[in-house]
Amino acid sequence: MMWTTTVLLLLVPRLLFTTDTGNGTHFNHSEIINEDFSDAPVKDYKPLGGVKGRETCSIPCDITIKLLRDEKHSVCGQLQQSLLAFGRSTRKLMRDVMEEQQRALDILSGQVMELMTKVQTLSFEVQRSNSEMYSIKPVQSxxxxxxxxxxxxxxxxxxxxxxxxxxxxxxxxxxxxxxxxxxxxxxxxxxxxxxxxxxxxxxxxxxxxxxxxxxxxxxxxxxxxxxxxxxxxxxxxxxxxxxxxxxxxxxxxxxxxxxxxxxxxxxxxxxxxxxxxxxxxxxxxxxxxxxxxxxxxxxxxxxxxxxxxxxxxxxxxxxxxxxxxxxxxxxxxxxxxxxxxxxxxxxxxxxxxxxxxxxxxxxxxxxxxxxxxxxxxxxxxxxxx
Ligand SMILES: [Ca+2]
Incomplete structure (x- = not known):
């Protein structure tokens, strides 16, 4: 499982910081493969299931290696798709949150405007009542x-x-x-x-x-x-x-x-x-x-x-x-x-x-x-x- 962990550690940060703009938004499949799945491990590869050495292979070793390599490529592709989907859903979630906040701001803005109108109306009312008070208490002129x-x-x-x-x-x-x-x-x-x-x-x-x-x-x-x-x-x-x-x-x-x-x-x-x-x-x-x-x-x-x-x-x-x-x-x-x-x-x-x-x-x-x-x-x- 070491190679899977390595792929995750390498891919997750890159996906999380990827944006929709530019050509660099998609991963180069061959690059990933070249970086992490070079042919080098083939030399150190030790067959699973207790297979030890070319002499113990029940099927030819080069076929086994090819099958395993194909399997790795398939898993890697699925992982990449999952991460891309995760990135998309994350961006959509962020967009939804921002839209929700914008709607909340619009509502608050409307309420502020409504309150300002009420304050203005009350100010006029106070001025009007002051002018009425004037006639009752005239020591002001x-x-x-x-x-x-x-x-x-x-x-x-x-x-x-x-x-x-x-x-x-x-x-x-x-x-x-x-x-x-x-x-x-x-x-x-x-x-x-x-x-x-x-x-x-x-x-x-x-x-x-x-x-x-x-x-x-x-x-x-x-x-x-x-x-x-x-x-x-x-x-x-x-x-x-x-x-x-x-x-x-x-x-x-x-x-x-x-x-x-x-x-x-x-x-x-x-x-x-x-x-x-x-x-x-x-x-x-x-x-x-x-x-x-x-x-x-x-x-x-x-x-x-x-x-x-x-x-x-x-x-x-x-x-x-x-x-x-x-x-x-x-x-x-x-x-x-x-x-x-x-x-x-x-x-x-x-x-x-x-x-x-x-x-x-x-x-x-x-x-x-x-x-x-x-x-x-x-x-x-x-x-x-
Ligand atoms: Ca006198």
């Missing part, structure tokens, strides 16, 4: 003031919601939150004061009136510094609008165009344009000494009220209009006929001092209305571009 925000959103948002927005007026380093009324008289109103329930204490010193206080969504004073920044932007003109509601739910308003404030060094003196409205021009009053236009702001600890050392009001001597008006802040001028920072409560309960919201020119049958709520708001009315 920035602009110079509420009019600027209104102008930038009006073409992209069908209904701009009222609420708290962030503004960054021109020529300032600071951004701050304001309440924007977007559904009142065309929208774009920045609320600078709101008084509705009396729960917020308006007895405040100068610093609070300068910086602002209260709850933007409810009662608050935006702050003179912030209002100054908004109304002193380049190429802008602002309208000041006071909306009043009486205890018996009658509404009225007073409006001034070209409203602006001086800086803090000038105590935020107020400047008012033309009056329009149904509540009367309480800021200017009926007489010159009642006129609050151009008056500086006063608070309980900063006295610019024109009563120096005192005023005589309704037969009473008044040194401080702020003290007279429940320690609130306002553009008092010899106290005057307006102070919207008073308390929204019944006048009958406030004998003596003037603690209530005052707009003395809004009257019914000669008697001032009792005011239960007020909102002061500003809006751009024109640009000079």
């Amino acid at each position: 920035h602009g110079r003031d509420c009019s600027d925000i209104r102008d930038s959103l009006v073409s992209v948002v069908p209904k701009i919601p009222s609420g708290i927005y962030i503004v960054h007026p021109e020529n300032t380093d600071s951004s701050f939150e304001v309440f924007c009324e977007m559904d009142y008289m065309g929208g774009g109103w920045t609320v600078m004061q709101r008084r509705t329930d009396g729960l917020t204490d308006f007895k405040r010193p100068w610093a609070d009136y300068a910086d602002g206080f209260g709850n933007l969504a409810g009662e608050h004073w935006l702050g003179l510094k912030k209002v100054f920044h908004i109304v002193n932007q380049k190429d802008t003109r602002f309208q000041l609008h006071m909306a009043l509601v009486s205890h018996d739910d009658i509404t009225s308003y007073a409006s001034y165009d070209d409203f602006h404030l001086d800086s803090e060094t000038q105590f935020f003196s107020i400047h008012l344009g033309r009056y329009a409205g149904s509540a009367g021009d309480a800021f200017r009053g009926y007489e010159q000494e009642q006129n609050q236009d151009t008056a500086p702001f006063s608070a309980s600890d900063v006295d610019n009220d024109g009563c120096n050392p005192f005023c005589s009001i309704e037969n009473r001597t008044v040194e401080s209009c702020s003290t007279q008006h429940n320690h609130t802040g306002w553009w008092f001028n010899q106290c005057g006929l307006a102070n919207l920072n008073g308390t929204p409560e019944d006048m009958e309960q406030n004998q003596g001092g003037r603690t209530h919201i005052l707009w003395d020119t809004w009257r019914q049958n000669g008697i001032p209305h009792t005011i239960k709520s007020v909102t002061m708001k500003i809006r751009r009315i024109a640009t000079n571009n």
